[in-house]
Amino acid sequence: MRILSIETSCDETGAAVVERKDGEQFMRVLSNVTATSVTLHVKTGGIIPEFAAREQIKAIIPVIIQSLLESEKIEYGSDENNFKKANQILKEKIDAIAVTHGPGLIGSLLVGVETAKTLSFAFDKPIIPVHHLLAHLFANFIFNTEYSILNTEKIFPFIGLIVSGGHTDLLLFKSVSKFKWLGGTRDDAAGEALDKIGRLLGLPYPAGPIIEQRAKLYFNSLSPRGRGRGEEERSNIKFQSPLVNSDDFDFSFSGLKTEISRFINKKHLTERLINEICYALQESIFAVLIKKTIRAAKLYKINQIALGGGVSANQTLRQQFELEIGNLKLEIALSVPPKEFSTDNAAMIGAHALLNHKPVDWDKITAEPDLYFD
Numbered sequence: 001m002r003i004l005s006i007e008t009s010c011d012e013t014g015a016a017v018v019e020r021k022d023g024e025q026f027m028r029v030l031s032n033v034t035a036t037s038v039t040l041h042v043k044t045g046g047i048i049p050e051f052a053a054r055e056q057i058k059a060i061i062p063v064i065i066q067s068l069l070e071s072e073k074i075e076y077g078s079d080e081n082n083f084k085k086a087n088q089i090l091k092e093k094i095d096a097i098a099v100t101h102g103p104g105l106i107g108s109l110l111v112g113v114e115t116a117k118t119l120s121f122a123f124d125k126p127i128i129p130v131h132h133l134l135a136h137l138f139a140n141f142i143f144n145t146e147y148s149i150l151n152t153e154k155i156f157p158f159i160g161l162i163v164s165g166g167h168t169d170l171l172l173f174k175s176v177s178k179f180k181w182l183g184g185t186r187d188d189a190a191g192e193a194l195d196k197i198g199r200l201l202g203l204p205y206p207a208g209p210i211i212e213q214r215a216k217l218y219f220n221s222l223s224p225r226g227r228g229r230g231e232e233e234r235s236n237i238k239f240q241s242p243l244v245n246s247d248d249f250d251f252s253f254s255g256l257k258t259e260i261s262r263f264i265n266k267k268h269l270t271e272r273l274i275n276e277i278c279y280a281l282q283e284s285i286f287a288v289l290i291k292k293t294i295r296a297a298k299l300y301k302i303n304q305i306a307l308g309g310g311v312s313a314n315q316t317l318r319q320q321f322e323l324e325i326g327n328l329k330l331e332i333a334l335s336v337p338p339k340e341f342s343t344d345n346a347a348m349i350g351a352h353a354l355l356n357h358k359p360v361d362w363d364k365i366t367a368e369p370d371l372y373f374d
């Protein structure tokens, strides 16, 4: 089974070709192409849905053509030749088309969904709708772009934490298609909080990766004695970890923006102070993510945790999870997607479609911006 997968839920336009041969325990990512309108959104300081959708329209066909050519290791030639070759590959080598149908921005989603429907109709290929957030967790099945192990028995059941720009959700996954939603954010998602607070601090969009670098700079600037100290002594700045002790699996990050905005009010923001705020901010958000995820694993007696979504690209979050699991002497294995598959990409859409092969008629699929976990 070879799938062309398409992802256009936000500001990334992705197309990938993934494959799983009959009887094989391996999933291969033959190509994974992502175009992003992030440089445009750095200028606007955040995503403008209308701009994102327009950029999607411009990028979608070139990205699909590139992913088809790369899947067959075909060099780029003239536009006409590329188009012809891509057509031929789609016709002869692709068994199905998978596409993100939600959740996401309506304009962006429509570009991917309508393109996928058109290709499905024109080339007579089955079409598989994919839930963007579930696919973030399925990125854990991609271990390497050349050769990836699809060892589902080893991974299920697991507690899945989705931490992206638009969502923070905790799920208990029992098998490939059976899961239970345990809780989620009541307001801003973790990534959204990082991006909004980053803006307050004058950092460019998306702020998550920059906050990670700045927090590291602060930590590395401490003396070895300072670093070795307990967490509480590393910085005098402390922000709340909202709902950290509530006995549900909910999250809330919007209050942090108000708290930090009050904290920086009239202060002269030196580079060092910004770095220290980034450090304290990460600590406060990560503490609650880690505590609640581990609590869910303990409550449901699950010994695997899988992370997914853009914020899971954060190395400090990964390390702190490992550290806490070690400190609590728990036998829990942590699975995190390779960094390139943590943020939005089409390979994860293909991974989900390969494992949940549920094609629908091309005229039955619609873009669902508010798609939930039903």
Ligand code: KG4
Residues within 6 Å of the ligand: 010, 163, 164, 165, 166, 167, 190, 191, 192, 194, 195, 206, 207, 208, 209, 212, 309, 310, 311, 312, 313, 314, 315, 342, 343, 344
């Ligand atoms: O999953 P994603 O690519 O898109 C959505 O589905 O939302 O996530 C984007 C989010 C942004 O908020 C971005 O700031 C955050 O992921 N992000 C990070 C890192 N890389 C991306 N946050 C913290 N550390 C990172 N290294």
Ligand code: ZN
Residues within 6 Å of the ligand: 132, 136, 164, 165, 309, 310, 343, 344
């Ligand atoms: Zn995403």
